[in-house]
Amino acid sequence: METNKNRWLIALSAVAMHLSIGSVYAYSVYKTPMSEEVGWSGTDVALAFTIAIFFLGLTAAFMGKFVENQGPRRSGFLAAGLFSGGMLLTGLMVQFEWLYGFYITYGVIGGIGLGIGYIAPVSTLVKWFPDRRGLATGMAVFGFGAGALIAGPTAEYLNNTLGIHWSFYILGACYLILMLLGSAYITVPPENWKPEGYEPEKENDKNKGDLDQMTRGEAVKTARFWMLWWMMFINISAGIMLISVASPMGQEKAGMSEAAAATMVGIMGLFNGGGRLVWAALSDYISRAYTYIIFFSIQVVLFFSLQFVTSDIVFQVFMYIIVSIYGGGFSNLPAFIGDLFGTKQLSAIHGYLLTSWAAAGVVGPMVVSFIRETTNSYEATFIIFGVLIATALLIAIAMKILIVRYRKKQAEPELSPA
Numbered sequence: 288m289e290t291n292k293n294r295w296l297i298a299l300s301a302v303a304m305h306l307s308i309g310s311v312y313a314y315s316v317y318k319t320p321m322s323e324e325v326g327w328s329g330t331d332v333a334l335a336f337t338i339a340i341f342f343l344g345l346t347a348a349f350m351g352k353f354v355e356n357q358g359p360r361r362s363g364f365l366a367a368g369l370f371s372g373g374m375l376l377t378g379l380m381v382q383f384e385w386l387y388g389f390y391i392t393y394g395v396i397g398g399i400g401l402g403i404g405y406i407a408p409v410s411t412l413v414k415w416f417p418d419r420r421g422l423a424t425g426m427a428v429f430g431f432g433a434g435a436l437i438a439g440p441t442a443e444y445l446n447n448t449l450g451i452h453w454s455f456y457i458l459g460a461c462y463l464i465l466m467l468l469g470s471a472y473i474t475v476p477p478e479n480w481k482p483e484g485y486e487p488e489k490e491n492d493k494n495k496g497d498l499d500q501m502t503r504g505e506a507v508k509t510a511r512f513w514m515l516w517w518m519m520f521i522n523i524s525a526g527i528m529l530i531s532v533a534s535p536m537g538q539e540k541a542g543m544s545e546a547a548a549a550t551m552v553g554i555m556g557l558f559n560g561g562g563r564l565v566w567a568a569l570s571d572y573i574s575r576a577y578t579y580i581i582f583f584s585i586q587v588v589l590f591f592s593l594q595f596v597t598s599d600i601v602f603q604v605f606m607y608i609i610v611s612i613y614g615g616g617f618s619n620l621p622a623f624i625g626d627l628f629g630t631k632q633l634s635a636i637h638g639y640l641l642t643s644w645a646a647a648g649v650v651g652p653m654v655v656s657f658i659r660e661t662t663n664s665y666e667a668t669f670i671i672f673g674v675l676i677a678t679a680l681l682i683a684i685a686m687k688i689l690i691v692r693y694r695k696k697q698a699e700p701e702l703s704p705a
Contacts, residue, residue: 292474294415294482300469301408302430304363307462307469308404309434311339311397312556315534316443316549321451325384328537336531338394339401340648346402349640354407363470367463367535370400374459381586382452388687389439404466405431407473414476419448428563432614435556443500443549498693500629507638511627511689514682518579519616520643520650521679525672526613528651529606530555537664541602553604558607559614564616567622576687577621582612583680627690 315337323330341355354362373396380388409427445454498511506512529536533555537548570578589605596602624636658668 303469306431311436311439313438339398342398344645366404367466371463378455429560433561439553523647531652562611562619572662592701
């Protein structure tokens with residue numbers, strides 16, 4: 288087993304992989320030019336993104352065992368081949384204007400690469416950073432969220448100067464190099480390895496606040512599992528809906544130029560990534576339950592207000608806040624799972640809950656595209672998602688009440704044998 292690895296370079300390798308696959312969040316910059324250049328409708332173009340997110344969610348949910356067996360290096364190489372290969376083939380499909388081929392290359396092949404690339408580095412970083420687990424996983428998911436910061440303006444420039452198919456060719460080649468370099472260095476630490484000066488015996492009391500220690504089979508039979516699933520489904524649906532149409536929505540609703548909208552998409556990537564760090568850090572102080580209540584309280588106000596917004600500045604501020612909450616939902620999920628179900632089978636339960644990502648990836652983008660195509664505006668979308676977010680807010684409040692009551696019950700002295 289290799290022992291001469293620098294764990295900070297391992298972290299950098301993970302970030303390189305996540306920055307590459309995180310470019311999926313810049314997809315909206317392709318939507319309008321692809322409709323104009325190739326002639327596909329907005330709904331047709333949106334479907335490829337939906338398929339990609341669907342396969343991302345399914346793969347992330349059910350490929351954990353494969354990644355553990357094959358290791359992060361082989362898994363990373365496979366992810367690089369699938370995601371970058373899918374991008375390169377997508378350029379070919381756009382060039383030949385074959386819509387169904389576009390769905391297969393970007394949606395199915397690229398989506399599977401996304402899923403494997405998402406989960407491969409994270410569990411490895413946890414092993415290299417037992418003393419800084421939050422920091423380690425935060426760095427990785429920040430990279431995924433911030434991928435659009437680079438990809439958005441770059442893709443917009445390539446679209447306008449060389450054409451959409453060349454944008455996929457060039458970016459696909461760049462991502463292939465980045466992911467291969469990252470995968471070549473990343474590996475798991477030797478058994479029983481620990482960083483210098485780390486004394487795990489002093490940090491064993493990690494499960495003090497957990498409600499239970501459950502298996503995945505036990506967890507799915509509880510109300511709190513499905514409450515959390517619905518909360519994640521709504522948070523992801525709302526965020527990914529806006530991400531999928533951010534560029535054209537900004538141009539149509541707020542009068543932004545194509546270049547300004549592309550820049551906004553890139554900055555959204557920064558808030559997506561930054562939100563994963565900031566909201567996760569805040570939750571350590573105010574609890575995950577209160578954090579999700581804040582998420583949905585803010586979003587209810589913003590979504591019902593969006594229908595009246597015409598200022599490009601206000602529109603961008605709303606988008607940045609919402610996308611930071613979208614990212615924060617992902618970074619808080621593993622910790623919230625630990626709070627509710629313990630660490631006994633955290634990864635397996637996490638995988639099951641990520642099916643909400645697959646479902647949301649279908650619902651969010653397709654609902655907004657359908658409403659835009661049928662009503663010629665986005666206004667109804669804001670009302671529909673505002674109502675859905677209100678249901679998630681009620682569930683989040685109920686979750687907090689459930690937790691308080693459960694802890695109170697646990698604290699009560701047992702009067703008679705069970």
